[in-house]
Amino acid sequence: MSTDAAGRTFDLRALLAESGVGAVLDELDRELVGLAPVKLRIREIASLLVVDKARAELGVAGAKPSLHMCFTGNPGTGKTTVATRMATILHRLGHVRRGHLVAVTRDDLVGQYIGHTAPKTKEVLKRAMGGVLFIDEAYYLYRPENERDYGQEAIEILMQVMENQREDLVVILAGYKGRMDTFFQSNPGLASRVAHHIDFPDYSVEELEAIAEKMVTALGLRLSPAARQALSEYLALRREQPNFANARSLRNALDRARLRQARRLLEAGSVDAPMLTTIEAEDIRASRVFDAARSGTKAEEAAC
Amino acid sequence: MRITQGTFSFLPDLTDEQIAKQVDYALAQGWAVSLEFTDDPHPRNVYWEMWGLPMFDLKDAAGVIAELRDCRKAHPECYIKLNAFDSTRGFETVRMSFMVHRPKVEARYRLRREEGAGRLVHYTLERA
Numbered sequence: 001m002s003t004d005a006a007g008r009t010f011d012l013r014a015l016l017a018e019s020g021v022g023a024v025l026d027e028l029d030r031e032l033v034g035l036a037p038v039k040l041r042i043r044e045i046a047s048l049l050v051v052d053k054a055r056a057e058l059g060v061a062g063a064k065p066s067l068h069m070c071f072t073g074n075p076g077t078g079k080t081t082v083a084t085r086m087a088t089i090l091h092r093l094g095h096v097r098r099g100h101l102v103a104v105t106r107d108d109l110v111g112q113y114i115g116h117t118a119p120k121t122k123e124v125l126k127r128a129m130g131g132v133l134f135i136d137e138a139y140y141l142y143r144p145e146n147e148r149d150y151g152q153e154a155i156e157i158l159m160q161v162m163e164n165q166r167e168d169l170v171v172i173l174a175g176y177k178g179r180m181d182t183f184f185q186s187n188p189g190l191a192s193r194v195a196h197h198i199d200f201p202d203y204s205v206e207e208l209e210a211i212a213e214k215m216v217t218a219l220g221l222r223l224s225p226a227a228r229q230a231l232s233e234y235l236a237l238r239r240e241q242p243n244f245a246n247a248r249s250l251r252n253a254l255d256r257a258r259l260r261q262a263r264r265l266l267e268a269g270s271v272d273a274p275m276l277t278t279i280e281a282e283d284i285r286a287s288r289v290f291d292a293a294r295s296g297t298k299a300e301e302a303a304c
Numbered sequence: 305m306r307i308t309q310g311t312f313s314f315l316p317d318l319t320d321e322q323i324a325k326q327v328d329y330a331l332a333q334g335w336a337v338s339l340e341f342t343d344d345p346h347p348r349n350v351y352w353e354m355w356g357l358p359m360f361d362l363k364d365a366a367g368v369i370a371e372l373r374d375c376r377k378a379h380p381e382c383y384i385k386l387n388a389f390d391s392t393r394g395f396e397t398v399r400m401s402f403m404v405h406r407p408k409v410e411a412r413y414r415l416r417r418e419e420g421a422g423r424l425v426h427y428t429l430e431r432a
Binding site (some may be wrong): 097098100119123125126127129130131165168169 | 356359364365368371
């Protein structure tokens, strides 16, 4: 058996294709715009798991790699979206058994009174077993200003499960870069248990335009050429303003443009099919972002 | 004396893998799994202690097995059973229940005869 196995060659590509991960990875490339470092890291993880699979067939199975991850990046850069895909990918590769995603925040883990936190955290962990646990804004778990905060207890239970039941679930922590760094500095035990730190870059205007195109198409609408131009000007202005949340801000802007479009159409009275499905430049140019740019102020409200 | 209660009790004790498979089946049916333990496995004792709350919204048996291990560690001298509750309208009851742990030395019961009025004999089980 061993001599036989030693002489075998492994078609890793076939193994990858067989797991159906290739399709998920291609889908990731096609549907998610930009995010080059993220995609690269996901491909690396997928490759590692495929190679491990081949090794396991050879009978030199090592311990399962620790795949706990930390996603850092500004709001709206696609952390949750990628986490959902990650669950599917890890499931196809056989690293997790079910491939579901349980998304939680501090409120779901930390209790209100003494003795409330442990059962609450454990319940969430049990629900996530066999899949991926996604903790959004994980740095809220640790509140250094209050030494009796129950967040620490949740972190301890989390660490214990991350270590002991590595094969049962994958934990993904997410949050803004600076605050996650502080969080890991104050919880070195947790930092050492998270093997993969992936940083999500901000989108460029071109990437945001490509995302807008996809969003609009998904809604069954389209942008007129003038609207496209208006949107790119809008994005260039909006990016410079405070509270810019990348794709999320874009989605909100498009939602408001749809509102304005609906009002415009009602005022017009009778419309034809192309009008119903087209967002015009005036729908976008009505945004207060342009007003603010014109008057030169950067009021907080201008974000609308 | 081997206590027999619930499903599978005339089979050899299930291993953890076999228990996990049964739990997976229960979860696939949409049943909520819970653990109970007692030191008094008398057939008429239906009030077993709950080990935590029933586990809702689980997708995988790993969480149940982890709880079972904790329960065994805390109560090695107790009987532990696993219940799967079906909340479907019309059922709303435990659909599957079996023992997952028994102490090294099992509880012993003996049959007691008691003579009542008119020389009527009552039989009852009591802990030996």
